[in-house]
Amino acid sequence: MNRVVITGMGIWSCLGISLDEVRKSLYEGKSGIVFSQERKDAGFRSALVGNVPKANLKGILSRNERQPMPEEAQYAYLATKQALEQAQLDDDYLIKHDVGIIYGNDSVAEATMTALDKFRNMKSSVACGSGAIFQSMNSTITMNLACLFHLRGINLTASAACASGSQSIGLAALLIRNGLQECVVCGGAEENNMYGIASFDGIQSFSIREDEPTKASRPFDRDRDGLVPSGGAATVIVESYEHAMRRGAPILAEVLGWGFSGNGDHISTPNVTGPAQSLTMCIKEANINLSEIGYVNAHATSTRIGDKREAEAISSIFGDYRVPVTSTKSQTGHEMWMAGASEVIYSMLMMKNGFIAGNINFENPDETTALLNIIPETRKTYFDIFLSNSFGFGGTNSTLIIKNL
């Protein structure tokens, strides 16, 4: 079985649009959340959102190359450019080798809506334009990036709700471990426009602490009242250890394990046994002692029931070992399809730079979250192995364990 390593990372998020900006934001406990008057005027119950800079690819890609790209594919392109550069994978190499792509994405709402509005207004399918079909398919990111970066290996979109980004890395690791691929571009992206999550707002899932945007996302805190949506893209390059060595690539970390499970019950309410099963499977595959895990990046989104169930799951697995836990969603809000990949990057930045970013806004535990060792403020500390949880609607769970190299 091949060892699987990480050699490149790229990010476009509300905490920054480069690894260095994001590292600084994490360390300083900066929140990326703002109030959106546009959303309020449009009828949102909660008008809070991650402040993600718009991408501008004019001058970088031609008009015809940009036509098939919705907002989230543009973020993914910019994150992937960074990641490929860090991994030292240039155009020449990509053209000559079978590098694959597995990317998480689970909505194309604005692109679909825009095209169909034109169709209905004009009563003509031509009115949708040449890019609409490619923009409004869930696999838009993998199809666009595979063409733009000349990726000729596996070409697959992971749609697993808020676990999509994590599942993409897990699937790629599985293929590499078994020798079916040598190198795969992984990640997750999330459209950050209001149409992607209007219906999510409609089911009362978002925080309504609109008077204090930076305090609204408060995972594990006693007074949490819902999540804050955000978006962007995060790309992680994974490859076999041998492949990375052969290329002379910078090896950043090793993917030790991937665990997954399904809850098999409620469509939105998580349980404890499903996530616990995912953690157990991941830890078993990683073949490590629990005490070697120095940090847990929790999925915790700041919802009452979700954070509680995850706290119970982590606590049941780790027992007496008080592993440090935070949810970086306290700073970023919930990056959904992107989150599983971005949170690997956030954790990697902490591991590489000797700190754990505090779970901001964690002021008081409730009786369940008190079971965890939640770090409320940034702590300078070193750890060499972390665990990252990602869970999604329909009870899809994914866990990754990653080791510093």
Place this chain on the structure above:
Amino acid sequence: MERKEIVKRVNEILADEYEVDESTIENEANIREVLPIDSLSIVDLVALVQSEYKVTIPMTDLPKLKTFNDLYEYIYTHLPADTTA
């Protein structure tokens, strides 16, 4: 609508849509040489004309439109009755 109005407006919207300098759009210039048009992006030209002038260009007519002048003329002669000057 006068023909010269069509020429002015078509040049503006094509230059904007296809990101070319408007001065490169000349009457007898070849549309496919001036604009970055391929088998997909030709659809955007059809959609623009349809949206702006309510003139639908059937795909079978597209090969006949070689120069910009052909396009202006096509639009002018196919304008719905209520928009003709």
